[in-house]
Amino acid sequence: MTVHPSLQNYADAWTHSIEAIAALVGPLAEGDWNRRTPCPGWSVRDVVSHVIGMECEMLGDPRPIHTLPRDLYHVKDEFSRYMEMQVDVRRHHTSPEMTAELEYTIIRRNRQLRNENRAPDAVVRAPLGKEQTLEVAMQMRAFDVWVHEQDLRAALDEPGDLDSPGAQVARDTLLAALPKVVAKKAGAPRNSAVVFDVHGPVEFMRTVRVDAEGRGTVDGAPSLGPAVTLALDWETYVRLACGRVRAAAVADRIKVDGDQDLADAILREFAVTR
Structure with missing residues (x-):
């Protein structure tokens, strides 16, 4: 079965944006992964790490066991600490490691979406151990991935997709x-x-x-x-x-x-x- 019809626009928007991200970062030299983005405190590598981490959570993967450094100025509350965990654990990953994990995560999520048969109001996990409906989760992933696509475009001086499904x-x-x-x-x-x-x-x-x-x-x-x-x-x-x-x-x-x-x-x- 495929994703519920009322969720299809979110799936399409997510697909368009995450494939754009993969195309943007695929050719990058190692040093380009360290470029600053408009997202406070995050580099290109950090933004991609966040995207990978959130998609892994949608897949039901366990969160990493990791201790954050104490000197991250942009980490100010429980929510930002939660989000930072998936980022900091990948901070020393190389360009090939990043692109390989992103590609594998996209493959897994595409498979999940193709086989998705839950109703829009099915309850799934949300950040900080909370719960949300599948519809809200898919909307927020489509939104989040598009916003971070724009972060990457700004950092890499590759404008575009301002009128995309995302x-x-x-x-x-x-x-x-x-x-x-x-x-x-x-x-x-x-x-x-x-x-x-x-x-x-x-x-x-x-x-x-x-x-x-x-x-x-x-x-x-x-x-x-x-x-x-x-x-x-x-x-x-x-x-x-x-x-x-x-x-x-x-x-x-x-x-x-x-x-x-x-x-x-x-x-x-x-x-x-x-």
């Missing part, structure tokens, strides 16, 4: 986080609206509405009198939302109309992943 998954995943960013974290006033006008390879306009109880929702209907409108390109939106850059560094790529203080608060809280 980009569409990333759009939906990041949009779902907007109400919390605007209503809760940035503290937008009750009975207000904030418009996001995004252009480029992926284009959309969305309105986050904050109701009388302070709850936020997002929809595609325009607002006649928004408190603030933020216009920016898709690549900048992704870099901000994924914590790859601060708003001050890309201020020239963001147009603000309306309440500047609210816009600043939103941009300050815009990162929803790392």
